[in-house]
Amino acid sequence: MSQAVAAKSLLHDPIQPTLWRMTWPVIIGVLTLISFNVVDTFFVGMLGTDPLAAVSFTFPVTFTIVSLAIGLGIGTSAVIARKRGSGREEHAKFDGATALSVSALLVIILSVIGYLTMDPIFAALRAQERLLPYIHDYMTIWFLGAVLLVTPMVGNAVLRAAGDTRTPSLIMASGGLLNAIFDPILIFGIGPIPAMGVQGAALASLISWIIGSALVLWYLSYKELLSLKAPADASWLRSARQILNIGIPAAGANMLTPLAMAVITAIIAAYGAPAVAAFGVGTRLESLASVIILALSMSLPPLISQNFGAHSFDRVGAAYRVAVRSVLIVQLFIYGVLVATAPWIAAAFTDDPEVARLIRLFIYIMPLGYGVQGVIILTNSSLNALHRPMNALALSIVRLFVMFVPLSWLGAIIYDIPGLFVGGVIANVITGVIAWFWFHRGLRLETMHERKEHAHDAPEGVADGAAEGATK
Structure with a gap:
């Protein structure tokens, strides 16, 4: 399908089949991304405890840059899709080139700072002296x-x-596959290739990134989706500002989740190692159970942004409602599957009876809230698509630090670990309801703003007709 036809389908084709057509490839890509981390951890773990611990210490640092990249991707998608929806193709192409250059510049700066301050950073993270050579490698x-x-x-x-x-899903999948191929070769060595240990794990990632970058840049050029020539009323600084206005808050919101999970883990640690182990298994199950939510959070924003740019406000609301309804139905089904298989899941992860009991307890309670948690995540991505990034950031703060952490802590005080899990579900339900109304309020406000802008820019008779049609 050509880019012009794909863009047209977002504006005119029935919403439900269009959203599914966009989402199923992303599901494959998300699964591949999850496997990327699992494969790395698996092979490095074969080197021993110290190498695995060293690589584990790098996660907070690498996740900071990954969060920035995710945020910049959200900002890029929101800005470009909205301009494509309004018919400003040359602006969209220029924004694409700007986004790539801005992201490269920011990551280069952060990487140089990170490299020069590597020892102080990992000393602050309390990495043991014996692990530093592995971390440096x-x-x-x-x-x-x-x-x-x-x-x-x-x-x-x-x-x-x-x-x-x-x-994009094919590119993500190829990156994960290449990483899985290169990891054992470079970590353990084969034939003339020497064993490089943890250095080999990093090099395997680097090679897959090189190939992924070459593929995506070639394809963007082939499809003529990039332009270095600024339109008459555009500039690099203005385009960069638009992307960063959404990208930076989105990156900040993305970094809040591991921070909240660290607080919850500290609360659970008071109940002993079995509780921490069970919670660790539960969070990994959550990432697998939420694959469709994450995929929809990537495929829904372009649909919303393009239709919003085209002033198809009814389709924006309809797309959001279709996605929310789909998530609630799918997650209810997934909950049933998890409950039915809970004994086997627990047995697969541990031989410890207490850890297995707590894993089963997690499965019986926490996934009840995954559907409404999906509503929150979709609302977050939709608010970014409406160019309301601060609202999305505020929703993340409310979800994690006004609701989830306090209610989980309160539940633990009242009824120990079961109470903590129930508190988390209640927090998600309350925030999910808030998110629903928050999105529709944001859509209403942005719609009013767009109508005023459209009426101001269009000729008098056209503006009146457009405003009248938009209200029908």
Whole structure:
């Protein structure tokens, strides 16, 4: 499907089949991304406890840059999709080139700072002295190639903004596959290739990033989705500001989740190692159970942004409601599957009876809230698509630090670990209801603003007709 046809389908085709067509390839890509981390952890774990611990210490640092890349991708998709929806194709192409250059510049700056301050950073994280050589081996290569990590992520956002979710998913899948192939070869060595240990794990990632960057840049050029020539009323600074206005708050919101999980883990740690182990298994199950939510959170924003740019306000609301309804139904089904298989899941992860009991308890309670948690995540991505990033950030703060952490802590005080899990479900339900009304309020306000802008810019007779038609 050509980019022009794909973009047109977002504006005119029936919403439910269009959303599904965009989402199913993303599901494959998200599963591949999850497997990327699992494969790395699996092979590094075979090197021993110290190498695994060293790589684990790098997660907060690498996740900071990954969060920035995700945020920039959200900002890129929202800005470009909205301009495509309003018919400003040359602006969209220029914004795509700007997004790639801005993301590269920011990540290069962060990587240089990270490399120069590596020892103080990991000392602050309390990494033991014996782990530092492993950390240096891994992070030196990682910082060197970080700009090649962000390039495919932002490039894929440009493609999604044009209505193409299949190609980004194929690029993500190829990256995960290449990483899985190169990991054992470079970590343990084969034939003339020496064993490189954790350095090999970082190099495997770097090679997959290089190939991913080459693929996405070639495809963007082939489809003529990038332009270095600024339209008459555009500039690099103005375009960069538009992307960062959404991208930076989105990155900040993304970083709040691991912070909240760290607080919850500290609360659970008071109940002993079995509780922490069970919660760790539960959070990994959550990431798998939420694959469709995460996929929809990537495929829904271009649909919303393009229709909003085209002033198809009814389709914006309808797309949001279709996505929310789909998530609630799917997550109810997934809950039933998890409950039915809970004994086997627990047995697969542990032989400890207490850990297995707590895993089953987690499964019986926490996934009850995954559907409404999906509503929150979709609302967040939809608010970014409406160019309301501060509202999305505020919703994340409310969800995690006004509701989830306090109610989980209160539940633990009242009824120990079961109370903590119930508190988390109640927090998600309350925030999900808030998110629903928050989105519709944001849509109403943005609609009023767009109508005023459209009426101001259009000729008098046209503006009156457009305003009248939009209210029908």
